[in-house]
Structure formats: C-alpha cells, structure tokens
Amino acid sequence: MFHWQATIMGPPDSPYSGGVFLVTIHFPPDYPFKPPKVVAFRTKVFHPNINSNGSICLDILKEQWSPALTISKVLLSICSLLTDPNPDDPLVPEIAHMYKTDKNKYETTARSWTQKYAMG
Structure with missing residues (x-):
C-alpha cells in the first residue's frame, strides 16, 4: 500500500x-478500482464535512468513486469542498448548523482556525 502526503492551499x-x-x-492494493482508503486532513480545519480526526465526507471517496478519477481530481474536489461546504451531508452537525444559521460566525471561526493551525 502506498502512502502519500499532499498539500492543499486554502482557496x-x-x-x-x-x-x-x-x-x-x-x-489500497486494488487502487484505482477502489478509492484511496484513508484521505484525512493532518492540519486542523473548521469545516462541516471534515471532523476532528481529519476524516472527510466526500461522495467521490465512497459510493461515487470511479477508476477514472485521478488523485489530482480528488485533491481538486477537496479544494472545492473548502470553497463550497455541503452542510446537508455533514460530518460535524454543529458546524453545519452554524454554516446554515450564522455564516459570518462560521467564516470568522474558520478563518481563525486557519490562522492558528494552517499558517505556522
């Protein structure tokens, strides 16, 4: 099994x-017929689709996987998720609720976490 570490720049x-x-x-050994096994953020991020363990809720990493998807496309999809969260399919319901009801507070908190954890 191969292990990679990628870097995503905040959009x-x-x-x-x-x-x-x-x-x-x-x-996994059967990649690309199966999706990458564990795709996780190592950097803490405040996001409704990324939990405190760094796990990512993204359909192409599960039921929507296709062998035609490249790692570049996976990383682009993760980047798009940072720009456009999906609060209707959250891993962190509290953050999704904040995103839906108080977007300014969500953006302020996400910006604060980014400055604290991703701009070291």
Whole structure:
C-alpha cells in the first residue's frame, strides 16, 4: 500500500485563504478500482464535512468513486469542498448548523482556525 502526503492551499475565495493544509492519502492494493482508503486532513480545519480526526465526507471517496478519477481530481474536489461546504451531508452537525444559521460566525471561526493551525 502506498502512502502519500499532499498539500492543499486554502482557496483564495474562502475563509481558508492563505492556509497550507496537509492531507494524508493511503492507496489500497486494488487502487484505482477502489478509492484511496484513508484521505484525512493532518492540519486542523473548521469545516462541516471534515471532523476532528481529519476524516472527510466526500461522495467521490465512497459510493461515487470511479477508476477514472485521478488523485489530482480528488485533491481538486477537496479544494472545492473548502470553497463550497455541503452542510446537508455533514460530518460535524454543529458546524453545519452554524454554516446554515450564522455564516459570518462560521467564516470568522474558520478563518481563525486557519490562522492558528494552517499558517505556522
């Protein structure tokens, strides 16, 4: 099994702008017919689809996986998730609720976490 560490730059049009986020990717022996096993943020991030363990809720890493998807596309999808969270399929319901009901507080908190954990 291969283990990679990737770096995702916080998208400029998001509260994660300027942050550098480390992501771990594990490839199973039957990759690309099965999705990468564990894709997780090693950098703490305040996001409704990423929990405190760094696990990511992203459909292409589960039921929507296709062998045609490249790691580049997976990383782009994760980057897009930073720009456009999916509060209707959250891993962290409290953050999803904040995103839906008080977006300013969500963005302020996400920006604060980015400065604290991703701009070291």
